[in-house]
Amino acid sequence: MADSGPSNENAGPTPMAESGPSHENAGLEKGKRQNPENEDNSPRKKVKKKKSASSELKTCEEQLKQAKQTASQVYNKLTEASCQNKSFIEKVAELLDFNPNNKIYIGLFGRTGTGKSSLINALVKENHLLPSGSLHACTSVFVHVQSDATSNKYKVEIEFLSESEWDSDLRNLLDILSDTKDPKDTNENQGDSEDDNMERMAREKITAIYGKDALNKTHNELIGTNRFPEIAEKFRKPQSFKTAKELADAIDPYIRSGDDEGQKFWPVVKQVTITLPKTSDLPQGVVLVDIPGAGDANKQRDEMWKECLSMCSSVWIVEETNRVLSQKIPKEIIHNTLRTVGGGGECHNITFVCTQTDTMKKLEMKSLIKIHKLTDEKLGISASKGSPEYDRQLKRGCIKFQNKRVKDSISKLFEDKAKKLLTGDADDSDGLFDVYTVSSEEFWENAEPGNPTLDINETELPSLEEHIKELYISHYVKEVKEYVSDVSGVILLLLFSKDVNPPKVQEFLDKELNRLKKKLRADNGICTNLNKSLSTDIKTFENKLTEGMKMAEKDGLNIATSKVLQPSWKKGGHYQTLRAMCKHDGYFRSGKGELFDLNYALSLPMYKKIEEKDTFLNTFSVAGSKHLRTSIKGEFASFQENFITDTLLEAFKNEQKKYLRLVYIRTQQRKLLKDLEKEMLQRKKQIYNSLSDSIRDTMKPTYQECSGIRGPNTLRSIQEKLKTKVESSKQHMFQLAKDDMLQQLRDLQEYLVTEIEKKMNTTLGVALNGKSADLTDLADLSEELETMKKLCVDLHLRVF
Numbered sequence: 001m002a003d004s005g006p007s008n009e010n011a012g013p014t015p016m017a018e019s020g021p022s023h024e025n026a027g028l029e030k031g032k033r034q035n036p037e038n039e040d041n042s043p044r045k046k047v048k049k050k051k052s053a054s055s056e057l058k059t060c061e062e063q064l065k066q067a068k069q070t071a072s073q074v075y076n077k078l079t080e081a082s083c084q085n086k087s088f089i090e091k092v093a094e095l096l097d098f099n100p101n102n103k104i105y106i107g108l109f110g111r112t113g114t115g116k117s118s119l120i121n122a123l124v125k126e127n128h129l130l131p132s133g134s135l136h137a138c139t140s141v142f143v144h145v146q147s148d149a150t151s152n153k154y155k156v157e158i159e160f161l162s163e164s165e166w167d168s169d170l171r172n173l174l175d176i177l178s179d180t181k182d183p184k185d186t187n188e189n190q191g192d193s194e195d196d197n198m199e200r201m202a203r204e205k206i207t208a209i210y211g212k213d214a215l216n217k218t219h220n221e222l223i224g225t226n227r228f229p230e231i232a233e234k235f236r237k238p239q240s241f242k243t244a245k246e247l248a249d250a251i252d253p254y255i256r257s258g259d260d261e262g263q264k265f266w267p268v269v270k271q272v273t274i275t276l277p278k279t280s281d282l283p284q285g286v287v288l289v290d291i292p293g294a295g296d297a298n299k300q301r302d303e304m305w306k307e308c309l310s311m312c313s314s315v316w317i318v319e320e321t322n323r324v325l326s327q328k329i330p331k332e333i334i335h336n337t338l339r340t341v342g343g344g345g346e347c348h349n350i351t352f353v354c355t356q357t358d359t360m361k362k363l364e365m366k367s368l369i370k371i372h373k374l375t376d377e378k379l380g381i382s383a384s385k386g387s388p389e390y391d392r393q394l395k396r397g398c399i400k401f402q403n404k405r406v407k408d409s410i411s412k413l414f415e416d417k418a419k420k421l422l423t424g425d426a427d428d429s430d431g432l433f434d435v436y437t438v439s440s441e442e443f444w445e446n447a448e449p450g451n452p453t454l455d456i457n458e459t460e461l462p463s464l465e466e467h468i469k470e471l472y473i474s475h476y477v478k479e480v481k482e483y484v485s486d487v488s489g490v491i492l493l494l495l496f497s498k499d500v501n502p503p504k505v506q507e508f509l510d511k512e513l514n515r516l517k518k519k520l521r522a523d524n525g526i527c528t529n530l531n532k533s534l535s536t537d538i539k540t541f542e543n544k545l546t547e548g549m550k551m552a553e554k555d556g557l558n559i560a561t562s563k564v565l566q567p568s569w570k571k572g573g574h575y576q577t578l579r580a581m582c583k584h585d586g587y588f589r590s591g592k593g594e595l596f597d598l599n600y601a602l603s604l605p606m607y608k609k610i611e612e613k614d615t616f617l618n619t620f621s622v623a624g625s626k627h628l629r630t631s632i633k634g635e636f637a638s639f640q641e642n643f644i645t646d647t648l649l650e651a652f653k654n655e656q657k658k659y660l661r662l663v664y665i666r667t668q669q670r671k672l673l674k675d676l677e678k679e680m681l682q683r684k685k686q687i688y689n690s691l692s693d694s695i696r697d698t699m700k701p702t703y704q705e706c707s708g709i710r711g712p713n714t715l716r717s718i719q720e721k722l723k724t725k726v727e728s729s730k731q732h733m734f735q736l737a738k739d740d741m742l743q744q745l746r747d748l749q750e751y752l753v754t755e756i757e758k759k760m761n762t763t764l765g766v767a768l769n770g771k772s773a774d775l776t777d778l779a780d781l782s783e784e785l786e787t788m789k790k791l792c793v794d795l796h797l798r799v800f
């Protein structure tokens with residue numbers, strides 16, 4: 001690695017695993033992983049677990065190796081048998097290529113300049129990888145940073161906007177600029193700072209691609225220069241570099257805006273993906289996503305912002321420490337981010353990262369000491385007054401004291417809300433919310449000779465690295481569990497397909513088949529009950545939506561006016577912003593990162609109603625324990641518990657022919673429920689968004705009309721048109737939104753019940769029909785079965 005960061009060896013006496021947030025923030029370091037299957041989350045256990053994070057990964061890698069080896073042994077035995085059965089061979093062959101390679105995305109959200117790029121550089125220990133720094137420059141495209149354990153090179157791939165996307169973006173930019181030149185503009189149309197921002201951005205984007213002279217050219221003239229295809233062609237293929245610095249220099253114009261000299265291409269870039277070589281500490285599979293802090297009036301990037309939030313397993317909200325304490329954090333932005341995450345579905349963790357902890361001024365220290373009556377002893381100072389060492393220890397003590405306050409303050413403001421969004425239960429959510437107070441600057445100071453103010457652990461970068469590892473391990477373990485369960489299933493299938501059953505066993509199987517089929521569909525059967533329970537949920541949704549709909553008819557427009565159309569905090573007009581919002585179908589992210597979402601604002605009373613008493617969250621909760629019974633996942637768990645019960649298995653433990661078949665049913669049931677859970681999470685996003693999407697569809701023609709309004713009184717004309725449309729459509733618009741959501745819920749209900757019935761009937765048929773396959777001379781597989789049994793027990797998989 002060209003520019004490796006400080007190692008943990010200078011870390012002093014505290015080992016890394018125990019480092020970072022000390023007892024002060026122990027509450028925030030609670031068990032990081034949620035695993036409803038048999039995990040002890042007691043504090044003592046957590047400390048133990050934390051110490052062995054890396055060794056846990058090693059154990060799990062070893063378990064995967066054993067499972068793969070077992071699959072390979074089975075494959076060999078199967079291909080050596082003289083009577084070969086193609087479908088079995090294919091099933092086993094599929095298992096041989098398995099690699100836990102689903103990516104996990106960690107999204108870094110935050111205003112521009114909070115230190116996201118610097119944080120990523122410190123985390124991957126490459127000081128020059130992502131550009132950070134200059135006053136007017138900022139990261140302007142989505143940057144993905146990942147690693148490849150098989151490569152020695154630094155690689156980069158750039159995804160450009162399509163020609164038509166750039167074409168429509170360019171038209172928008174020229175529209176924005178022509179407004180500023182329009183002599184008919186009245187005072188009312190004088191933009192506020194947000195509108196000024198948009199004009200600046202439009203100018204910047206056009207000159208970046210076409211040069212300074214371009215500002216006076218028409219759309220046709222600009223498109224005629226063919227600049228866009230030429231730029232995209234340059235980076236059409238992925239490129240490799242020997243060092244991070246070389247890569248950083250090559251991609252700088254593609255990711256960073258700014259008014260410094262030189263050609264820039266970022267306006268036509270959608271996403272840059274950087275792949276680090278195997279020397280990187282970033283676990284393969286983890287993708288850190290640097291998300292532009294500012295909106296730039298580009299529809300695709302607005303869409304990507306939303307998509308990215310819902311794709312991330314962990315969302316990091318990045319904010320400067322000073323702003324957190326001075327209450328300058330834009331709560332609206334954070335609430336909007338959390339809302340998008342909550343409806344999103346994939347996110348299992350929200351992490352608040354407070355940056356630049358080192359930037360404490362002397363005056364700040366003085367007032368901190370005075371207000372909180374801090375003594376040298378309290379600040380941990382041992383050096384004698386007046387010495388440089390005293391000053392260092394004083395600053396260090398103050399930073400540590402401040403970090404604790406920041407953590408308390410963030411937890412108070414957001415912890416409960418964040419946890420509720422993810423689980424629907426703030427008391428049952430270990431590992432869902434974390435706060436870190438970091439200093440990237442001091443992290444690099446530790447790499448230099450000298451005496452940094454904070455030691456490496458106090459920069460909290462090592463803890464954050466550990467946090468990434470924990471997220472990764474939790475994800476990895478889940479994939480290995482699925483694999484182990486699949487291998488077990490195939491071995492069981494081979495074993496019981498080998499023999500012809502004696503009549504008595506067959507009699508038992510026939511009975512079991514009937515009994516279990518009934519258990520699925522009888523009056524009190526599992527599918528019937530799931531159907532009933534979902535119908536009750538949908539009825540609750542219907543009642544809530546009806547109430548919400550009435551409230552939206554009454555108040556929706558007022559809310560939308562105060563939040564979007566005419567916010568009281570907007571001093572001047574904001575016609576550019578509103579027009580951009582209309583061009584983006586009612587949704588727009590401003591240059592300051594604020595969201596203008598008219599569709600959501602109009603449907604807010606309906607959202608409030610379905611969120612009342614956490615109705616939506618509880619229904620779709622995937623958390624463990626307490627809420628299991630009230631969620632769809634709870635229904636799944638009860639199905640798993642009550643279908644092939646532990647007692648039944650225990651009773652047939654010594655009757656292999658029966659036992660193996662019953663266990664097989666369990667493995668297939670588990671697989672099915674995992675698949676259904678994934679599908680449910682996907683649909684959760686669509687269902688949650690269905691209200692505002694439906695409003696968007698009704699409003700669309702008016703948005704299109706408004707996006708063309710120009711000249712005097714633009715602001716008022718747009719506002720009036722939108723208000724008139726809402727007034728005239730409200731009778732049916734909210735009803736439609738309600739119907740859309742209910743329809744999607746009913747579709748989900750039908751899908752789940754039908755899939756369970758269909759797939760379980762197939763499984764029961766395979767397991768209990770008693771037919772033997774052509775596998776008579778297949779070698780003994782009892783050793784393989786024992787290995788899988790042990791692995792299932794070690795991984796807390798309740799299969800055998």
Ligand SMILES: Nc1nc2c(ncn2[C@@H]2O[C@H](COP(=O)(O)OP(=O)(O)OP(=O)(O)O)[C@@H](O)[C@H]2O)c(=O)[nH]1
Nearest residue numbers: 112113114115116117118132133138139356440441
């Ligand atoms: N003192 C100090 N400065 C920092 C630290 N982290 C970042 N900075 C500075 O803060 C400024 C912004 O940092 P970036 O990493 O570019 O911030 P960003 O969030 O990526 O900003 P955008 O690229 O605009 O999205 C730069 O001048 C950094 O040098 C830190 O830990 N301490």
